[in-house]
Amino acid sequence: MNYQELGFKSGLEIHQQLETGKLFCHCPCLVNDPSPPDILLRRKLRSAAGELGKTDEAAAYEMQRARQFIYEASSTSSCLIETDDEPPNKVNKHALEAALQAALLTKCNIVKHIQFMRKTVLDGSNTSGFQRTALVAYGGQIETSKGPVRIETICLEEEAAKKIEEKGKEVVYRLDRLGVPLIEIATDASLQDADHVKETAGIIGMILRSIQQTKRGLGSIRQDINISIRGHPRVELKGFQDLRSIPKTVENEVKRQLDNLKEKRIVGEVRKVNPDFTSTFLRPMPGAERMYPETDVPITHVTEEEIKKIAIPELLTERVIKLG
Amino acid sequence: MKKEFSEAQQVEIHTKDKQVFKGILLPSQDSSIVMLKLASGYNIGLDKKDIQQITKLGKLKIERPLLKEHKHNPKLPTISILHTGGTVASQIDYTTGAVSARFTPEELLAKFPELQQYANIHSRLVSNMFSEDMRFSHYNLLAKEIEREAKKGIQGIIITHGTDTLHYTAAALTFMLHHLPIPVILVGAQRSSDRGSSDAFLNLVSAVFFASQTDFSGVAICMHKDLNDELCIILPGLNVRKNHTSRRDAFACINTSPIAEINYNKQQVQFLKRDHKKRDPDANFHIRLMNEKLEIGMLYAHPHMHADEVARFNAYDGLIIIGTGMGHLSINHIDKFTAENEKIFRELAKLARKMPVIMTPQPLWGRINLNVYSTGRKLQEIGVQGNFSDMTPETAFLKLAYLLSTRKSKDEVSRLMDTNMFGEISKRSMP
Numbered sequence: 226m227n228y229q230e231l232g233f234k235s236g237l238e239i240h241q242q243l244e245t246g247k248l249f250c251h252c253p254c255l256v257n258d259p260s261p262p263d264i265l266l267r268r269k270l271r272s273a274a275g276e277l278g279k280t281d282e283a284a285a286y287e288m289q290r291a292r293q294f295i296y297e298a299s300s301t302s303s304c305l306i307e308t309d310d311e312p313p314n315k316v317n318k319h320a321l322e323a324a325l326q327a328a329l330l331t332k333c334n335i336v337k338h339i340q341f342m343r344k345t346v347l348d349g350s351n352t353s354g355f356q357r358t359a360l361v362a363y364g365g366q367i368e369t370s371k372g373p374v375r376i377e378t379i380c381l382e383e384e385a386a387k388k389i390e391e392k393g394k395e396v397v398y399r400l401d402r403l404g405v406p407l408i409e410i411a412t413d414a415s416l417q418d419a420d421h422v423k424e425t426a427g428i429i430g431m432i433l434r435s436i437q438q439t440k441r442g443l444g445s446i447r448q449d450i451n452i453s454i455r456g457h458p459r460v461e462l463k464g465f466q467d468l469r470s471i472p473k474t475v476e477n478e479v480k481r482q483l484d485n486l487k488e489k490r491i492v493g494e495v496r497k498v499n500p501d502f503t504s505t506f507l508r509p510m511p512g513a514e515r516m517y518p519e520t521d522v523p524i525t526h527v528t529e530e531e532i533k534k535i536a537i538p539e540l541l542t543e544r545v546i547k548l549g
Numbered sequence: 550m551k552k553e554f555s556e557a558q559q560v561e562i563h564t565k566d567k568q569v570f571k572g573i574l575l576p577s578q579d580s581s582i583v584m585l586k587l588a589s590g591y592n593i594g595l596d597k598k599d600i601q602q603i604t605k606l607g608k609l610k611i612e613r614p615l616l617k618e619h620k621h622n623p624k625l626p627t628i629s630i631l632h633t634g635g636t637v638a639s640q641i642d643y644t645t646g647a648v649s650a651r652f653t654p655e656e657l658l659a660k661f662p663e664l665q666q667y668a669n670i671h672s673r674l675v676s677n678m679f680s681e682d683m684r685f686s687h688y689n690l691l692a693k694e695i696e697r698e699a700k701k702g703i704q705g706i707i708i709t710h711g712t713d714t715l716h717y718t719a720a721a722l723t724f725m726l727h728h729l730p731i732p733v734i735l736v737g738a739q740r741s742s743d744r745g746s747s748d749a750f751l752n753l754v755s756a757v758f759f760a761s762q763t764d765f766s767g768v769a770i771c772m773h774k775d776l777n778d779e780l781c782i783i784l785p786g787l788n789v790r791k792n793h794t795s796r797r798d799a800f801a802c803i804n805t806s807p808i809a810e811i812n813y814n815k816q817q818v819q820f821l822k823r824d825h826k827k828r829d830p831d832a833n834f835h836i837r838l839m840n841e842k843l844e845i846g847m848l849y850a851h852p853h854m855h856a857d858e859v860a861r862f863n864a865y866d867g868l869i870i871i872g873t874g875m876g877h878l879s880i881n882h883i884d885k886f887t888a889e890n891e892k893i894f895r896e897l898a899k900l901a902r903k904m905p906v907i908m909t910p911q912p913l914w915g916r917i918n919l920n921v922y923s924t925g926r927k928l929q930e931i932g933v934q935g936n937f938s939d940m941t942p943e944t945a946f947l948k949l950a951y952l953l954s955t956r957k958s959k960d961e962v963s964r965l966m967d968t969n970m971f972g973e974i975s976k977r978s979m980p
Contacts, residue, residue: 267777270745309746310739310776311795334566338582338594342646347745354745360591364568378589516590517646517743524594 226476228418232455233479235422236377236414240407240447241327241433242440245320247404248383249313249357249522250306254440256384258401262297266308269293270347270354291394294349296386298400307386307400309352312521316341320406321525322535323438324361324381327408329537330432331376333365339525345515349396350385352403357519358382367428371421380409405440408433414451419475422450427468435540450475457482458493463507465498473502557644559606560585564599573609573645586646609644619654621669626704626761628668630657631694633687633718634678637709637736637753639743648743650677663754668761671703680711680718680737685839685950688721692836695726695733699834705732705760707753712737712791712799715770719786720944723768723971724951725839728832732760733768734783739797748773748797755781755811763818766828769808773797779814782807787944787973790913803913804939804975840954847871847946850878850911856892859900867905867949871942876908876917876935877924894927901932905962907949908935909942916978934966938974948973 244254269292298307305311321339328335343355358380365376384405386398410429416422426448433439433446440446443466452475453459462478465471478496481504485491495511496504562570562585575584575592582594583603632652639648640656651657652674657664664670675694676687691708698706710718715737722733734756738749756771759781768786775798784800784807793799809820846862849871862868872878880894881887900906908917908928916939919925929936940948948970952962969976 267779268746269751269778271747271750272745305796308776309744310797334568336593337596337599338584340584340592340594342591343744344590345745352746353740354747358591360587360589360593363593378591380591515641515643516592517641517643517648518592520648526594 226418226479228479231479231483232453233418234414234451234453234459235416235475236451237410237412237416237422237426237429238449238451239410239426239429239433240449241410241430242384242445243320243323243406243408243438244440245317245323245406245438247306248317248320248381248406249315249404250304250311251314252302252304252307252404254405255302256387256402256405256440256444258299258302258399260299260301262299262399264296264298264300264303264308264400266296266298266352267293268296268349268352270349272345272347292349293395294352295395295397296352296400297389297397302401303403307352307403313357313519316522316525317406319438320381321361323406323436324379324408325527325532325535326436326538327410327433328362328365328379329532329535330435330540331362331365331367331379331410331429333362333376333379335362335527335532336360337527339527341519341522341525342516343519346385349398350388351383352386352400356383356385357522358409358516359525367425367432369421369425369428371417371424374415374425375413377411377413378409380411382407382409408439414453419472419479422475423468423471426450426465426471430468431541435538435544437538452478452482453493454479454482454486456486457491459510460493461495461510462498462504463495466500470498470500470502474498474504477502478504557609559609561604561606562595562600563602563604564595565601566599570595571606574603575645586644590643592646617655617659619658619665619670622665626668627671628705628707628757628761629671629673629698629703630707630709630757631691631698632672632674632709633676633691633711634680635709635711635738635742635749637738637742637749639741641743661750661754664757667758668704670757671698678711680714683714683718685721685841685843688718688725689838689841691718692722692725692838695722696834696836699729699731702830703731704828705734705757707756707760708733708735709753710735710737712739716786716789716791716800716941717943717947719768719770719784719789720947720973721839721951723786723973724947725837726768726834727837728829728834729766729768730829730832730834732763732765732828734760735768735770735786737770737772737800739773739795739799748778751778751813752781755813758813758816759783759809759811759818763809763820764827765808765825767826770800771811772800774807774810779812781811781813783809783811785972787971788941788975790941790943803941804915804978837951837955839950843867843950843953845869845946845950845953847942848878852879854879854893855889856896859893859896862900863903865900865904866953868900868907869942869946869949870906870908870933870935871911872908872917873911875915875921875925876910876919876928877922878928880927881924894931897928897933898931905949905953905959905966906933907938907945907966908933909938909940909945911942913941915939934963936967938967939978940973944973
């Protein structure tokens with residue numbers, strides 16, 4: 226497959242969970258809390274006025290109104306902050322430090338005045354109706370075998386609640402994972418082919434795991450891959466279990482987009498990756514992101530002196546070389 | 550039909566480290582920081598000293614969607630919603646990220662279309678403030694607004710209110726609105742209404758549902774029963790208190806039970822008491838205003854008090870003591886460490902000669918009894934009142950304000966303070 230000829234464009238978003246304690250409270254990062262849920266809540270979410278935009282407001286409203294969210298939580302891993310009954314505490318300084326370490330390791334510039342935002346999410350995966358997220362660094366670069374890849378942004382955000390099941394109009398979530406800090410590293414769309422995507426994901430994963438407070442194990446790092454070929458809008462692939470599945474899945478997506486172009490079925494969408502390297506439709510591409518400031522969290526100021534004091538971790542690859 | 554525009558300044562910023570940002574310039578609290586909203590939606594703050602150049606790119610014009618005009622339905626009751634602040638119908642401007650409060654009927658109905666099923670909605674901003682800033686002047690303003698609305702023959706009034714002092718306002722209005730012929734329901738929200746999860750939604754629609762569909766009259770509060778978005782409770786204006794800083798179910802009855810429970814999703818109201826005051830269009834409704842010049846103090850009893858804490862109320866018109874246990878504070882000189890207590894007692898006796906001094910319970914639940922311990926008996930001897938009352942400190946504060954505003958005779962204030970007038974003091978304490 227000649228990727229260059231096809232006008233292949235691809236970029237990565239890597240999400241890494243942290244082990245620092247939750248981002249805005251003092252709950253531990255137990256993403257799979259084994260204790261049985263002792264808190265059960267039934268909630269609804271509504272859109273704030275003006276959010277529905279051009280869609281038929283009444284219809285959209287009815288749709289939302291009908292959904293009932295059931296939240297299960299254990300008091301070992303959730304407090305009133307996860308249940309959206311208390312404003313956020315101070316931002317976890319260890320999580321922020323880990324994000325700034327990721328910034329330095331990828332030669333990013335650190336935002337001097339970091340503002341947490343509320344990103345509106347109405348599928349119930351956040352009890353508040355929004356995800357807290359902040360852009361902490363920008364404009365970095367990593368080296369790959371095919372030349373440098375630009376790091377567009379590094380964000381520090383809250384992990385969402387885990388969906389347990391959907392029964393009719395009821396959606397059940399568990400709150401143990403909600404609020405676990407995530408570092409999100411996003412590259413530009415310059416990745417050249419399927420192998421380059423895999424290589425870059427591997428390098429970013431290695432960089433993230435060089436930071437002490439990152440979580441290990443299944444699901445602790447997630448890759449989202451954006452792919453488009455000439456004439457086809459961007460498609461986002463989510464849910465890779467393994468780096469090794471990337472090249473084959475990317476190749477299949479390019480083939481799918483080629484078929485789409487032939488059959489004039491061209492839509493940008495979010496797709497879920499299957500174990501057999503294919504993917505299935507997950508949801509439409511989200512519209513313009515709905516963000517407004519998280520006014521409960523003051524702006525975090527980062528001074529030059531503080532940046533100088535951040536310990537830059539040794540990369541795992543360097544450690545391996547030393548040991549060898 | 551109404552169109553609204555707002556404008557946002559688009560800019561391109563070149564930093565000294567050769568980065569280029571495009572976005573919308575936001576107001577910044579700190580003049581050394583430039584706040585920018587990027588196309589991705591994120592806000593970042595840049596140091597002015599790190600910026601080489603800011604180029605203005607023209608203004609972005611944002612048009613708000615047109616709102617449907619509200620038509621009167623003669624078959625439905627009319628409910629007036631008076632706003633005193635908070636953001637029940639907040640609108641987020643995603644271009645600048647600003648959250649603004651909306652108060653016209655059209656704006657409210659755009660957000661709460663279901664309200665039209667039950668009532669014609671009038672909606673107006675009375676004052677826009679934090680509830681912690683309220684003064685008696687605001688109670689008077691509200692009472693006059695309620696009088697004006699009620700005389701139009703509407704079927705109910707909803708007041709949106711910050712939660713900090715919601716129970717103070719509920720108590721004040723209960724004393725001030727005499728023979729109220731309709732329901733006046735106060736509604737607040739513990740979680741801001743710009744978020745999808747806000748309790749404002751259920752609290753407001755439940756309040757409108759209750760006010761338009763039942764025969765209840767009187768002042769009450771409508772808030773969440775628990776942490777679920779299922780049930781709201783109607784709480785009596787005189788026996789209610791905020792008991793948590795942030796939970797949705799922060800408001801609860803003290804020494805009594807709620808009036809009713811509303812299941813809005815099932816369209817059900819269940820009254821929880823055998824009887825409640827009914828609507829009465831022929832009632833002789835009138836309002837009594839608060840004296841805006843009154844000075845009434847509240848003194849919180851605690852260990853290691855000092856006499857000057859008491860003495861500073863010398864020039865006040867009245868004092869509420871929030872006493873420990875059944876109604877005590879440190880007035881006994883019992884050993885070499887407690888000489889100060891005797892001074893406290895002397896200062897308190899001086900105050901009690903000049904003004905009403907009312908004892909209320911720090912434990913909130915239960916009744917004052919100044920007969921059981923010698924401390925209580927000594928307090929009675931110097932004229933401290935409140936014996937056998939189970940009013941909350943907040944309700945006692947507003948009752949004293951109401952009595953001092955409306956009664957000339959000192960004896961009458963004193964007698965009425967310890968007499969149940971509107972349900973603020975219960976006869977029997979229930980197990």
